[in-house]
Amino acid sequence: MTCRCKSRFNAVFMKNLEWYMKNVYGKHKIELFNRIGGKVLEIGAGTGINLDYYKKVKDLTVIEPSKEMLEYLKDKAVRSDIKLHIIEGVGEKLPFEDNSFDAVVSTLVLCSVKSQSKVLREIKRVLKPGGIFVFIEHVVAPEGSFTYSVQNILQPAWKWLFEGCDIKRDTASVIRRYFPDAYIKNVRFKSPFIPVNYHIVGYGIKKDHSA
Ligand SMILES: C[S@@+](CC[C@H](N)C(=O)[O-])C[C@H]1O[C@@H](n2cnc3c(N)ncnc32)[C@H](O)[C@@H]1O
Numbered sequence: 001m002t003c004r005c006k007s008r009f010n011a012v013f014m015k016n017l018e019w020y021m022k023n024v025y026g027k028h029k030i031e032l033f034n035r036i037g038g039k040v041l042e043i044g045a046g047t048g049i050n051l052d053y054y055k056k057v058k059d060l061t062v063i064e065p066s067k068e069m070l071e072y073l074k075d076k077a078v079r080s081d082i083k084l085h086i087i088e089g090v091g092e093k094l095p096f097e098d099n100s101f102d103a104v105v106s107t108l109v110l111c112s113v114k115s116q117s118k119v120l121r122e123i124k125r126v127l128k129p130g131g132i133f134v135f136i137e138h139v140v141a142p143e144g145s146f147t148y149s150v151q152n153i154l155q156p157a158w159k160w161l162f163e164g165c166d167i168k169r170d171t172a173s174v175i176r177r178y179f180p181d182a183y184i185k186n187v188r189f190k191s192p193f194i195p196v197n198y199h200i201v202g203y204g205i206k207k208d209h210s211a
């Protein structure tokens with residue numbers, strides 16, 4: 001039997017950090033989530049922290065690989081009035097038809113996926129033409145900055161403890177490959193979590209039928 005200790009730790013950690021995440025990201029989420037409606041997919045939905053922000057969404061599908069995170073999410077879903085479909089799975093292989101969602105959401109997920117390219121290809125594939133991909137992700141700090149040095153030192157341990165979370169990803173470049181006209185804003189949060197202070201917040205629109 002494999003130990004799920006780290007997954008349990010991460011789920012408990014994220015759950016207990018929800019109040020903090022709401023303080024840090026809340027304002028940005030309200031702005032971003034205002035742009036979405038209709039049929040929505042959230043990848044790596046974790047403990048379900050974003051459920052509170054889907055004010056205009058009536059049909060939501062979430063996909064999440066961690067059983068431990070899903071336990072919290074399911075608990076929250078009971079108290080939500082959104083029509084919710086919960087699926088255990090990964091962003092690299094989305095079990096949905098092409099062109100099937102009006103919006104896809106990713107918050108703090110592209111740091112942890114095995115392949116950002118595969119996930120972004122899948123996001124674009126399942127979005128309808130004109131559909132929107134909204135994201136908030138922590139990213140690598142500017143080279144030479146204090147945070148960059150801290151990221152260099154902590155990267156291996158962080159990745160091990162937080163199940164693959166890579167604090168040194170240049171996620172904006174990968175997003176631009178799939179959403180060339182994406183609006184991407186750099187935001188630096190002043191928080192005690194120095195390795196994850198630098199973020200990108202934004203959205204991209206799928207222009208055509210191309211997968
Ligand atoms: C830092 S947590 C963020 C959770 C939530 N999105 C939030 O904003 O709090 C990262 C999440 O990504 C999930 N994840 C990791 N690898 C993934 C993958 N390949 N596809 C989809 N989700 C993944 C993890 O299980 C975890 O729930």
